[in-house]
Amino acid sequence: MNQLKILNKNEKQEILNKLNKQFGINNIPGIIVKRGEEKLFLFSGNFNEKQIKNLERTVPIEGVGVYFAKLVKEEIRLSIEGTQILKDQINQNIFELNQEQTNQWMKGQELNIKTGKKGFVVMKYKDNFLGCGKASIEKITNFIPKSRRLKN
Amino acid sequence: MRKIPEAKPLFIERMKSLLGNDFNNYMEILKSEPVRSIRTNTLKITPEKLKEKLKNKSWIIKQPFKEYPEIMIVENNLEPGELGRALEHLLGYYYIQELASMLPIIALKPKPDETILDLCSSPGSKTTQMASFMNNSGTIVANEVSLGRIKILASNLERCGVTNTIITKKDGVVLCKKLKKENFQFDKILVDAPCSGEGTLRSTLKTYLMWNIKTVKSVSRIQKNLLSSALDILKPNGELIYSTCTHSPEENEEVIDFIMKKFNDIKIEKISLPVKSREGITKWQDKEYLEEIKYACRIYPQDNNTEGFFLVKIKKLK
The missing domain is CATH 2.30.130.60 (Archaeosine Trna-guanine Transglycosylase; Chain: A, domain 4)
Structure with a gap:
């Protein structure tokens, strides 16, 4: 797996703003991990960023959480799981x-x-x-x- | 009854030794097709809603256990591959999983907020079942050594919407050593060990041809190493399930006997399962195993119309 990039508060907010504008979503329940330039993964576990990074230094990590969205230019495309996980919030x-x-x-x-x-x-x-x-x-x-x- | 390959004479001899008078019942059930069992993915849908959707497809659904409504048997004669091609499967509403293979997680009883290691996790049937028990909270570290099998694991975790899992790629023994060095410890661990697969004869007919005693002996060594390493990173009071889909005592009781003699801070816990199980054996050929190994569970196909399995729960003392 490409090196993990765990999005910080501002970066997560940026994703949330886009999801809010496109689909009315107000909350992303977990950490967002970016893989490559486009793919976003949602992790709802109780390991924090420091623990994940520590694990990554110890053993090769092949995946964190579930693929839920892809950045496509200025927009976001939700995967099947993305729409299912966020279904209660999607209103447009x-x-x-x-x-x-x-x-x-x-x-x-x-x-x-x-x-x-x-x-x-x-x-x-x-x-x-x-x-x-x-x-x-x-x-x-x-x-x-x-x-x-x-x-x- | 379908035609099945002939079992090797040594395998027959060993199974006769294990089963005695029940051997013919065992051989008889091997001739029948395995039951089509599925497990509701409660991360995405309730058992009631899934049942309704499947009934609308004219599938006949049986829920054999009141306390585990997520477990379902599809009683219709479906086309080959129909379970996997159904829309409800593609959307991740259920996982096709043999009933006996669901038992290790039922015995492990994962809870939300626990940190759990699934040491040999592909294809992910038990990892996804764990995540369901945990309602996607806590953290599962799902390890697999083969890249090809990691792809299958990742695909199943994605389809089931599992968000609390970190996938690692490492030899299980090396992983445990590295985690120990960094002071990682787990509340619970599943060691669903690679094995000779004697319990899967009904669904995987090629096991008849592939079975040989050398494999049994060689995987037994691997299993002992895996289990020993895993116990090193189990928290005090933590629980570990060791399971295989095989009957050979060398891969089951002998492994447990080995680690019970190696570690003085562990004990075997009794397990309550929703199916008939038999005690672990304490004698095999010229070997005698510790008495408490009887608390292990042997699942034979003829007892519950399932595949064969072995599982034991080990608790680390304070």
Whole structure:
């Protein structure tokens, strides 16, 4: 794993501000760890930064917490787990799917739908949160990873 | 009944020695397909809601234990791979886990805010079960030596939304030594040791072909080293579960006998399990083991219609 970068208070606030603007999220329940330039991991354990760093100096760390979001230019795209963990706080830019659309979405297909929205939207089917898509004028681009897709 | 490979004569002889009159029942159940058991990932969904979703798919769901409603048996004849392809699985609402493999965590009883080491953690069935018990609080250090297996572990932790885990990559013995040097200690430890896999014959038919006595003897040495090293970083009053999915006494009671004689500050604790288990044995071939090893639990496939397992709880004294 690339060296861990545990975000400080200001950096975490910056992420929270973006998530608030995009989805209405007010609280990130844990430490945010950045891997590479884009991937954000959420750690809710009781090890503090010092303990994690100490462990990292002792043994190679391959992962901390769960991948929950990715920085994409000035925006943030939540992963499937990101939308599920934060579901109770997400109150804007939600796109509700029907059963047929959900099937297409979980097969990794883009949806040819005019949503009237632009940018990342949280995909939802009933009480299931299915990650984010990117809405443009005529479609929603799909980011479901291959390992999580329904097979034909 | 399905066709299964022929077991090697030495394996048969050893199992006859272990089981006596019950040997034929054992051989008979090996011929049947394993039960399709799943565990609700309570980090994402309640057992009630999952059951409702699965029933809507016309799956017949049985919850065999009142005190563990998260454990479910799917009674339908599903297509091969159907459990893993279902939307509910892809979204991380359940983990496909053999019932016997759930027992070590039931015995370990992880609690929120504890610090727990899962020494040989891939593919992550028990790590995710721990995280569920802990409601994603406390900290789990999940270790695995193989990079390939770490990828599987990481993928399962992600799918299950496990946020309280740190994954480390190190040989288990070396990891414990390094952690000891830095004064890391754990409230609880799981040593689900690599083993010859005799207990997995129902689900992994190739074990019939791969089994040999040399492996049994060589993994026994590895297991003794792993367990000894792990005990060095268990807190006073801390608890450790040692488990394998095999029946051979060399990998089970002999390992426990070895560490009980090596450490004078540990004891074996009785375990209460929701299934039938048999006592650990105290005699095998020309060897005699300590009497208290009878508190270990042997799980045989014919007793509960599961795979085979062995587990023992060790407590470190003050």
